[in-house]
Amino acid sequence: MSADPTAKPSLARGAGQHVLILAGEPDTAELLATTLxxxxxxxxxxxxxAKVLARLxxxxxxxxxVDTALPDLPGIARAGRPVIAHRPPVLYLTPYDSLGSLLPELGLGEKDYVTKPFRVAEVLARMQVLLRGPAAPGRPGHSPCYDDLVLDDTLCRAWRGPRALDLTPAEYRLLRHLVLNAHRVLSKEQIGRYVWGDFRGGNAIEQLVSRxxxxxxxxxxxxxxxxxxxGYWLGRADGED
Structure with a gap:
């Protein structure tokens, strides 16, 4: 019996992994703790x-x-470097208008973000990706490529010929999805669920594709x-789209 195409996909789930939540607002902390x-x-x-550093x-x-609304957050990386032996991946919860200052601190392959107000499905999906970790060199799919476009999943970087592309995490996920599905049209819903873990209406997809x-x-x-x-597709084309 075929699956119901209108059925909602199940949420990504954990397997007992130990997650530390840093959130100053009681409502946010309770929602995240209960949901996870x-x-x-x-x-x-x-x-x-400061308490995070002690726990880590x-x-x-x-x-x-990490909820980026905390006032003492900027010092966490500087203060943590000398004492923390194990640095877990980090998922930031941040307002969209703060991404400009946050993105340079995200690093490559170790951190990601979800914009606020966040959707639980998106948080769970991005957590699952971070917990899987980067692909190891030599594994199938380690370097997705198409024509002169090459991606490196270990570093979460991409190149078009010799030129490095300065991509945000969402842009990298979109490009990777397009490359792995070259010459296949992907709907906005398919793209949204892959990039953010949940479908986004309005012009969010158009803006992401345009960037x-x-x-x-x-x-x-x-x-x-x-x-x-x-929807959208990636590949060589002779005419205008």
Missing amino acids: ELAGYRIGLTDTA DTHRFDLLV LRRKADRDGPPLIHTRRGF
């Missing part, structure tokens, strides 16, 4: 960056979820195309 426990994670909870110095966590196009197709024949009314 129900999803199968073991939860630690704290409300200041004495306990090994698989993932750190990626400006970076990836700037100096060469266009590879990212629109199939009007259906």
Whole structure:
């Protein structure tokens, strides 16, 4: 019997991984702790960056979820470098208008973000990706590529010929999805669920595709195309899309 195409996909779930949540707002902390426990994670909870450093110095966590609204957050990386032996991946919860200052601190392959107000499905999906970790060199799919476009999943970086593309995490995920599905039209819903873990309406997809196009197709024949009314696809094309 075929699956119901209208059925909602099940949420990503954990397998007992130990997650430390840093959130200053009680409502946010309670929502995250309750949701992640129900999803199968073991939860630690704290409300200041200083307490996080102390916890990380004495306990090994698989993932750190950080609400960027905390006032003492900027000092966490500087203060933590000398004492923390194990640095878990980090998922930031941040307002969209703060991404400009946050993205340079994200690093490559170790950190990701979800914009606020966040969706639980997106948080769970991005957590699962971070917990899987980067692909090891030599494994199938380690370097997705198409034409002169090459991606490196270990570093979460991409190149168009010799030129490195300065991509945000969402742009990298979109480009990777397009490359792995080259010459296949992907709907906005498919893209949204892969990039953010949940479908986003409005013009969020159009804006993301537009930003990626400006970076990836700037100096060469266009590879990212629109199939009007259906979605987007990646590949060589002779005519206009």
